Amino acid sequence: xxxxxxxxxxxxxxxxxxxxxxxxxxxxxxxxxxxxxxxxxxxxxxxxxxxxxxxxxxxxxxxxxxxxxxxxxxxxxxxxxxxxxxxxxxxxxxxxxxxxxxxxxxxxxxxxxxxxxxxxxxxxxxxxxxxxxxxxxxxxxxxxxxxxxxxxxxxxxxxxxxxxxxxxxxxxxxxxxxxxxxxxxxxxxxxxxxxxx
Amino acid sequence: xxxxxxxxxxxxxxxxxxxxxxxxxxxxxxxxxxxxxxxxxxxxxxxxxxxxxxxxxxxxxxxxxxxxxxxxxxxxxxxxxxxxxxxxxxxxxxxxxxxxxxxxxxxxxxxxxxxxxxxxxxxxxxxxxxxxxxxxxxxxxxxxxxxxxxxxxxxxxxxxxxxxxxxxxxxxxxxxxxxxxxxxxxxxxxx
Numbered sequence: 001x002x003x004x005x006x007x008x009x010x011x012x013x014x015x016x017x018x019x020x021x022x023x024x025x026x027x028x029x030x031x032x033x034x035x036x037x038x039x040x041x042x043x044x045x046x047x048x049x050x051x052x053x054x055x056x057x058x059x060x061x062x063x064x065x066x067x068x069x070x071x072x073x074x075x076x077x078x079x080x081x082x083x084x085x086x087x088x089x090x091x092x093x094x095x096x097x098x099x100x101x102x103x104x105x106x107x108x109x110x111x112x113x114x115x116x117x118x119x120x121x122x123x124x125x126x127x128x129x130x131x132x133x134x135x136x137x138x139x140x141x142x143x144x145x146x147x148x149x150x151x152x153x154x155x156x157x158x159x160x161x162x163x164x165x166x167x168x169x170x171x172x173x174x175x176x177x178x179x180x181x182x183x184x185x186x187x188x189x190x191x192x193x194x195x196x197x
Numbered sequence: 198x199x200x201x202x203x204x205x206x207x208x209x210x211x212x213x214x215x216x217x218x219x220x221x222x223x224x225x226x227x228x229x230x231x232x233x234x235x236x237x238x239x240x241x242x243x244x245x246x247x248x249x250x251x252x253x254x255x256x257x258x259x260x261x262x263x264x265x266x267x268x269x270x271x272x273x274x275x276x277x278x279x280x281x282x283x284x285x286x287x288x289x290x291x292x293x294x295x296x297x298x299x300x301x302x303x304x305x306x307x308x309x310x311x312x313x314x315x316x317x318x319x320x321x322x323x324x325x326x327x328x329x330x331x332x333x334x335x336x337x338x339x340x341x342x343x344x345x346x347x348x349x350x351x352x353x354x355x356x357x358x359x360x361x362x363x364x365x366x367x368x369x370x371x372x373x374x375x376x377x378x379x380x381x382x383x384x385x386x387x388x
Contacts, residue, residue: 001211002215006213010216010223013227014223017227020230020234023234027241028233035241041252042252045255045256045259046255048259049258049262052263053262055266056262056266059270060265062269066276066281069285073281073284073285073288076288116287129284130287150300150303151300154298159295160295162297164318164319165318166318167317167318169315184291
């Protein structure tokens with residue numbers, strides 16, 4: 001009877017006690033686990049940040065690598081190969097100069113040109129923005145003169161590729177050398193990687 | 198004489214002491230727990246303040262990094278990688294052709310040719326794998342010229358897989374033969 005008379009007071013006290021017990025059990029008893037949980041969250045956030053940084057660095061490195069390759073390619077196209085109007089006569093003059101230097105002067109020079117394709121061949125051949133120009137000639141010379149001429153072409157500052165060599169006996173001391181050399185010129189519209197210059 | 202028990206109370210007597218005892222105990226217990234809980238909460242907030250600030254800072258940095266990564270990837274998507282790759286492979290192939298030493302090749306061929314065999318023509322072909330395939334045309338005064346040349350090439354570390362294409366003999370008795378062989382100039386350098 002006396003408990004029923006004070007039930008409101010007892011009820012309020014009971015609720016307050018229960019709430020404090022619940023709070024105590026969840027915060028105080030699991031205090032360390034909550035601190036650990038917060039540290040774990042920080043570690044996860046740091047891990048995520050590291051991953052994102054790596055991905056960003058990879059993407060930027062890829063971009064930088066592309067730019068570097070693009071510059072290198074453009075350097076070869078612009079400086080080494082240049083365009084036909086700028087370098088063709090210099091190339092022909094070099095061939096004649098080296099022939100004179102090796103004492104084997106050709107009477108005839110034949111010229112040819114074709115558009116250069118990439119290595120994929122005919123299946124998906126695609127223009128790489130360069131054209132091949134070949135120069136063929138025939139000289140009669142001793143074997144030593146032939147070797148000297150070949151060596152001079154290899155050492156030339158011009159971008160000269162010896163494409164093919166044919167030898168035939170002209171007389172007991174001399175050979176007829178058919179030599180085909182080639183070079184490359186950048187096409188006027190070429191830009192590396194399709195990017196503007 | 199019988200004593201008289203006077204009851205002058207206005208209402209019946211009730212003993213509330215147990216109730217008050219419980220109320221006091223509950224109140225003390227609640228007060229103790231409440232103080233403890235408030236202390237715990239304040240300590241938790243204080244101790245995790247720097248950690249929460251760090252987490253917020255890290256998450257902000259992550260957002261910045263993600264934005265930069267997306268920007269870089271966006272720029273990469275706009276580039277013609279296939280075209281640049283084709284140009285790079287093409288240039289590398291041409292540089293390899295340019296670097297090819299005919300003088301060294303002729304030296305090597307001189308070292309393996311028999312006295313009765315002479316070279317008429319040579320043409321290289323640069324493969325995608327980086328090998329150099331040579332097509333060679335020879336003349337020989339003897340019938341064994343082709344076999345001798347193949348055997349000598351097989352014994353030489355810079356020539357591999359020598360294989361004949363044709364052999365013929367003309368009216369004067371001179372033999373002509375063609376060979377295809379893989380040339381490995383790099384091995385000669387490393388040797």
